[in-house]
Amino acid sequence: MLKEEIDSLAPGRDFNRRGFVQTAVGSGFAAAVLPVTAQTLVTDTTGLEAGTVTIPVGDFKMPAYRAQPAGGKNLPVILVASEIFGVHEHIADVCRRLAKQGYLAIAPELFVRHGDAGAYTDIPKLISEVVSKASDAQVHGDLDATVAWAAANGGDTARLGITGFCWGGRASWSYAAHNSKLAAAVAWYGPVARNYFAGDQTVIERAARIKAPVLALYGAADSGIPVETLTRLEAALKAAGNTKCEFVVYPDTPHAFHADYRPSYRKAAAEDGWARCLAWFKKHGV
Template identity: 85%
Template sequence: MLKDEIDSLAPSRDFSRRSFVQTTVGSGFAAAVLPVTAQTITTDTAGLEAGTVTIPVGDFQMPAYRAAPAGKKNLPVVLVASEIFGVHEHIADVCRRFAKQGYLAIAPELFVRHGNAGAYTDIPKLISEVVGKASGAQVNGDLDAAVAWAAANGGDTSKLAITGFCWGGGTTWRYAAHNPRLTAAAAWYGPVARSYFKGDPTIIELAGSIKAPVLGLYGAADGGIPVETLTQLEAALKAAGNTKCEFVVYPDTPHAFYADYRPSYRKAAADDAWARCLAWFKKHGV
């Protein structure tokens, strides 16, 4: 996975107008992903309430990016779990994309206790010093707090989904095992046979606790997530009685194929997967 992350960040055309380091949640791009590509998608805020909010987690104040249709209440809720780079401009844009579809979308900054993920340029160092310190227990608790915040701020958490990318894809599976009230989930190229935090079980080991319908979106050419590990997870889910999960594996498609700001982006697969994600949520009542 680490090699695949580095490969997917190979040099690309500089989109100088947007090539700046993250300074606040959802603003700018993480240093490790610069320069971003000219194909980077930008979703406007017309008709939306969008920006940084603060979510209490006990005595800790967790920053998050949220986007929602302006003036609306009782909105279905989507939690958005970031890649290893934290909540930078791409993740904020994903929130705006969901908001344009009628959702209250929230991306909490799940690494902030351990450091500024957006400031790192060295990926192994980022993983060892920041990402690898965010335990499943901490992350699940932070996501629970985001759900509580949503319920108090215009969200209908009886219609609750989570989606996430890379590390956030694994987090999506992990949260599905944690929260029995989750309505649906969509995990984008999240590892299932290993964990970032030492001592956390793998997603395959957690399969028996996953009750929600999860859509897994993966690339067959993802060097860090062998297709056979997805087959193992699918078998473990079915053995545990969960027949509601589905996997879509795109042929000849790399890791991070939805990341339009990176050279790994594959438009055809990204567009198809986005449509499947939205349809999956609607199908399951979110």
């Protein structure tokens, strides 16, 4: 069980009219996160092409949520890796926010082979039955297929970035170790000293293979990701010659501080992190 996820979903705020269970990729919210909070942000689709697409991964058809400027061509590409709850409304909204900035943003359903992450209400069960079955090898292959799809559908994958949250933050780190052509990554509060899939290396253990610049955004009060583990990762990266990564740790800030639909949301840290995220991608040519 991930204590930081349990803590970040503590009750205490109101339902709002968008508090419904996800029925399709990028629609609704995962059952485990209901009720959503009144501050939930909603980005419209004006000027965008947005919705579900299907990505071939060998013989498998993987659903994904994609948003991009309408009619755009040769667009920079940002992969969006979800939390443990899959591609629900918040992750789709992140894609739309990025599309409003000129990106082809795409969030593949990386758990779909193993079950419907959005349907679970019990987080430990969700992790044991779905999340823990998604190996890094599978995730990297799915992300590679997503990059190939983007290249064939209006994306300029020479300008490729990835960002992700919690589980997806860790996936952003691991994909940076996997894909040497990645231009930049932004990892939001992803664990670096432990795994979800048995047998995978931790981010710290694969630090020497991370060559891309990674912006790391974390909360000092995250109960499941000790700041000490970030210090160890930063040291391992520098020892391997990667001095391009930057760590930002917000004081008195919990896990999932960017998740505006949850009680863990911290507006100041979330807005600062988002501004840093966009600036990071621009700085590194994405």
